[in-house]
Amino acid sequence: MKQFNLLLAVLAFFLTTNQTIAQQGTLNYQIVVNDSKGPKGNLPIVLIETSTFARKEFKTSASGQLTLALSEGKEWMMNVGGMKNYALLTVPQGTGSGSATISYNVKRWNKINQPPVDRSKLTLQEVPQTINGRDMPGAGNSIIQIIAVNDKDRPWPGIEVKLTCFELNKSFIAKTDGKGIARFNVPNNNSYQIDLDGENDFEYIEVGDRSTIRGLTLTYEKINFSENRDDEGYLVQKFSVEPTPVSNRVMVTLYVQGGPNGGRNEEIFLDQTYSNERYAGKTDDEGKIVFLLPKKRSYLVSFPFHKNAQLLDLTRFRGIGYMQSSVRYSPDPRLQYPENYLPSASTLKEYDINSLLNKRFADTDDDELVNVSVKWGNNKINSGSKEALLELGFSIKQDKIVNRDLSPLNLCFVLDHSGSMGGESIEILKAAMHKFIGKLRPIDKVSIVFFESTSVVAYPSAAPNTGKLTDLINAAQATGGTNIYDGLVMGYDQVSASYNPKGVNRVILLTDGYGSKPVDFILDESKKYFEKGIAVSGIGIGTGSNQALLSLLSKYSGGFEHQVIGAEGIPQALEEEYHSFTNPLATNLRVTVKYNHRIIYKTLYGVPEAKNTNNSVVFELDNVFATLNRMALLKFKIENPSRDIEKDKITIQVNYFDEQKQKEVEVVKETNLEWTDETDMEMIYDEQLKTTYSIAVINQALKSIADLCDAKNFEGAKKNVQTTLKALRKVSGDKYSAELKPFIDELELYLEALNRAIKNKG
Numbered sequence: 001m002k003q004f005n006l007l008l009a010v011l012a013f014f015l016t017t018n019q020t021i022a023q024q025g026t027l028n029y030q031i032v033v034n035d036s037k038g039p040k041g042n043l044p045i046v047l048i049e050t051s052t053f054a055r056k057e058f059k060t061s062a063s064g065q066l067t068l069a070l071s072e073g074k075e076w077m078m079n080v081g082g083m084k085n086y087a088l089l090t091v092p093q094g095t096g097s098g099s100a101t102i103s104y105n106v107k108r109w110n111k112i113n114q115p116p117v118d119r120s121k122l123t124l125q126e127v128p129q130t131i132n133g134r135d136m137p138g139a140g141n142s143i144i145q146i147i148a149v150n151d152k153d154r155p156w157p158g159i160e161v162k163l164t165c166f167e168l169n170k171s172f173i174a175k176t177d178g179k180g181i182a183r184f185n186v187p188n189n190n191s192y193q194i195d196l197d198g199e200n201d202f203e204y205i206e207v208g209d210r211s212t213i214r215g216l217t218l219t220y221e222k223i224n225f226s227e228n229r230d231d232e233g234y235l236v237q238k239f240s241v242e243p244t245p246v247s248n249r250v251m252v253t254l255y256v257q258g259g260p261n262g263g264r265n266e267e268i269f270l271d272q273t274y275s276n277e278r279y280a281g282k283t284d285d286e287g288k289i290v291f292l293l294p295k296k297r298s299y300l301v302s303f304p305f306h307k308n309a310q311l312l313d314l315t316r317f318r319g320i321g322y323m324q325s326s327v328r329y330s331p332d333p334r335l336q337y338p339e340n341y342l343p344s345a346s347t348l349k350e351y352d353i354n355s356l357l358n359k360r361f362a363d364t365d366d367d368e369l370v371n372v373s374v375k376w377g378n379n380k381i382n383s384g385s386k387e388a389l390l391e392l393g394f395s396i397k398q399d400k401i402v403n404r405d406l407s408p409l410n411l412c413f414v415l416d417h418s419g420s421m422g423g424e425s426i427e428i429l430k431a432a433m434h435k436f437i438g439k440l441r442p443i444d445k446v447s448i449v450f451f452e453s454t455s456v457v458a459y460p461s462a463a464p465n466t467g468k469l470t471d472l473i474n475a476a477q478a479t480g481g482t483n484i485y486d487g488l489v490m491g492y493d494q495v496s497a498s499y500n501p502k503g504v505n506r507v508i509l510l511t512d513g514y515g516s517k518p519v520d521f522i523l524d525e526s527k528k529y530f531e532k533g534i535a536v537s538g539i540g541i542g543t544g545s546n547q548a549l550l551s552l553l554s555k556y557s558g559g560f561e562h563q564v565i566g567a568e569g570i571p572q573a574l575e576e577e578y579h580s581f582t583n584p585l586a587t588n589l590r591v592t593v594k595y596n597h598r599i600i601y602k603t604l605y606g607v608p609e610a611k612n613t614n615n616s617v618v619f620e621l622d623n624v625f626a627t628l629n630r631m632a633l634l635k636f637k638i639e640n641p642s643r644d645i646e647k648d649k650i651t652i653q654v655n656y657f658d659e660q661k662q663k664e665v666e667v668v669k670e671t672n673l674e675w676t677d678e679t680d681m682e683m684i685y686d687e688q689l690k691t692t693y694s695i696a697v698i699n700q701a702l703k704s705i706a707d708l709c710d711a712k713n714f715e716g717a718k719k720n721v722q723t724t725l726k727a728l729r730k731v732s733g734d735k736y737s738a739e740l741k742p743f744i745d746e747l748e749l750y751l752e753a754l755n756r757a758i759k760n761k762g
Contacts, residue, residue: 025092029068031060033080035104039064043081043104047089048475049073053450053458055471077475082106084474085113087316111191113315115427116201116297117166120276121738124164129174131183137211144184144205145215146194148176151247155180156220162195163205171195196220199248201296221246223292234269234280237291249292250314250321256287259303259329260336263287266329270299270312273423295321298423305331307544311422311478330481334514338753339760342717343706349547350699353606353692354630355563356739361393361629370586370624371395372654372667377684377693380676385641388599388673389683389693390634392652394621396585401626402660404582408503409444412461414491415476416511416541418452422478425512425541425567432571433473439578440464447494448472451487452480461498482513484546485522488536492529504581505534506559509550510570512541519549526553535559537580539573542566543742565739576627586624586665589656591632593617596648598639599673605633605696624656633696643675684731691737694728698743705750714761718754721747 033040041062048055051074060066070076070091080086083106089098137143144163148156161182163172167190174182186192189209196202196218203218223246226238245251256263264287270279275297283289293299299312310327317323334341343349361373373393381388413433417426440446447461448469458472491507499505515522526536537559538550547563554561560580562573594616595601601617607630611618619632638645654667684690701724708717725747728736736744 024071025094025096026069026071027089027091028095028097029070029089030097030099031066031068031080032099032101033060033064033066033104034101040081040104044079045081046079046471047076048079048471050075050077050088050475050477051454051456053456053472053475055468077477079471079474080104083109084471111204111206115424116274118274118276118424119200122166122169124169124171127170127172129172129182129184131174131185133181133183135183135185137185137213139211140188141185142188142207142211143213144186144192144207145213146174146176146182146184146196147215147217148180148182148196148220149217150221151219153219156197156222159197159220161197163192164195164200165190165192167191194218196248197222199294202248219247221248223249225292230280232280234278236280239290243290243292245292245320245322247320248295250295250317250323252291252293252312252314253322253324254283254289254291254301255324255326256283256289256303257326257328258331260305260331263329267304268327269302271302271423273298273300300419300422301327303329303331305329305336307332307335308418308420308422310419313477335749338749339756342709342714342753342757343702343750344710345703345706347548348702348706349543350702351543351565351695351743352563353633353695353699355565355569356692356695357629357631357688358568359688361395361631363395363397366667368665368667369397369400369658369660370589370628370654370656370665370667371397372652372669374652374669374671376671376673377686377689378682379671379674380678380681381638381641381645381673382676382678382681383641384679385638385681387602387683388636388638389689390593390636390650390671391689392591392593392632392634393630394589394624394632394654395629396624396626398626400660401585406441406582408500409440409446409581410461410495410498410500410503410505411445412447412449412491412494412507414449414451414487414507414509416452416482416484416487416513417450417476417478418480418482418513419478420482420512420544421541425570426476426478428567428570429510430473430476432574434470435571436574436578437464437466437469437473445498445500447491447498449487449490449494450476451483451490453483454480455483455487455490457490457494461494482511482515484509484511484513484515484549485517485525488522488526492526492534495534496529496532499532499534501533505532507534507536508539508574508577509536509553510539510541510573511550512545514544514546515549519546519552522549523552523556527556530557537577538562539564539570539577541570543746565742572627576625579626582625584623584625584659585628586656586658587622589621589624589654591619591621592653592655593634594651594653595636596650598641598645598648599650600637600639601634602637603635603700605635605693605699606630607632631692633693638673641675646672646675648672687737690731691740694731694740695743697724697727697731698747701747709754712761714754714757718751718758721751721754725751 041064043060045058076089078087146161148159157176157178159176161174163184172184172186176182188207191206193201194203227235230236256266259266264285266283268281281289295314295317300308301310306329361371364371375391377389442463445461446464448459450458495505535557536553538554539562540547540550541564551561564573607619610620649670649672652669656665658665705717705720
């Protein structure tokens, strides 16, 4: 295994450099696969070309051997039986050869290659260890001895070692003694990540159900360079001698092309995926920069004016590793010249507060299909209270759903795998796609188009073959730019080829980018497909997606629009899309909220108003599907608060037609505010509600800012941004959630843009 990993590292070094090629080369590759019983014969070996998604199938011989001759394509992802994405084979420019002896152990492979845990989101309990060499494990525990040595097998004394167990939410901590041994007494039946001298996930160890004493020797080299945090929290590396890779770090050499300075003296940032660790540096006069980066991780490369330019995947490096890569720095004019992209009424984004809803509303006690949840942000008020926030939640009782027939599906997934989708985003997308594909039936038709700078039909329209689809989805790598239009047209053509007048014909477009074609152009070109009965559902990820395009495509074609703020929302969006293929469970859902002269309705967030008269406000949800989980927020003004305000009720009346029972339903609920003599009060206590309300505040502010920018009142717009940021700090106490941070960044970018606009105007 070590020989194979070293070979991969050497191949990566030679095959990722930029050289002018005259002709297609050939890679001759020999594989020997063994398991615990000996040679692994008749084992499927599948190769997927990562740019064209061409697929090749082979099987090992009775002796577990296979010889490959690859003379087409560029990079081939190799699956070894159940060990998916085992290796990336690169076809050289001339003739190359290689070999690998593979130990077939699917369980271990999956464990080693599962996505790392983002520890920045955890609070791990630290458990110091004081175990000596004479101690014996207690009942239900084992003693683990980690031995740290250098490449000459000499022990490392005084090294901090941690055994971190995420199931227990604990880190067991010890230091190596003079013999390089750190000892731990830990619970059985758990897996532990071994952290060595600050390097997380250096190795892992499984502890079974038998109490035992085990030892594991790890070869480790200390870094011989300085690595310090700057004022913004980035790790900055400085080398006093020529850098070289070590056992736990890959030497990554990047050559930057493009950018404001032609690649020279450009700032560059690396974000470690599944982590909050960030690296920063600057290229030299030749556009070159070197990093020594921890293995088993991926890194998103960014520049000041180009976010997520490329993904560096170091997850396959095990031995000494080198990597060289060219990175194209293509400045985004929206970042480089933000003053030219100020919000306007015609291009205004409005974010769905429900896209950040990460809880499911609990079932109510009644026997009706739709749950109606009523909850105040803070149900207590005092003499100083001026406002109150009411949360109304709507969901479906899953046990009330009757199984329904589903029309034949003819779907094309048009999926963005550009560089900005790298790391966690694309892995979440893959997992969600596997789940969706698993629901398709033989009568359905499915196709997949992947797009970045270029587009490719990875799976032409056909009945779903789960094995092939799984391999193709797993092989997708994040790279390149965002060319939405070409991918969309390919999607239309695939659905057209299998058009079913009695079925659902839909393109599902998922992207986190903007694309270069104008919205009007794409919409006009799409209308001829809409006229054929092909709908588009758009899933926009993050604040950088082209919401205007996705919204218009969905609106005019009869599809659905899904806003996803973080990649973790992709599975829910696809689940909602699947359920939209059925008929709605309920229709004409109408909510009437009746207020009074002391608790006065002010604003509705999350859904548009239908009517506001006679001390009542009305809103509607026309169609209700099985995945319904939606909130509406109502802000009220408190007029002359006093203790007897508890008698003033708010009435919520919900009417809808239950399509399953074919009957009209009415649900009525009442709520009131409670008086308190407390003085230190917040309008909202729930952290989730603080985040969703903050998005509502941002939406409201952006409308005003857009109007002011259209009127060239940049000073007024700037003041509005500052006031909004101040209000958000008051709600969140400067502790913004991870979901809210992109919106705060967007407001701060507008603040910078307005300062430039004011300066240019002056």
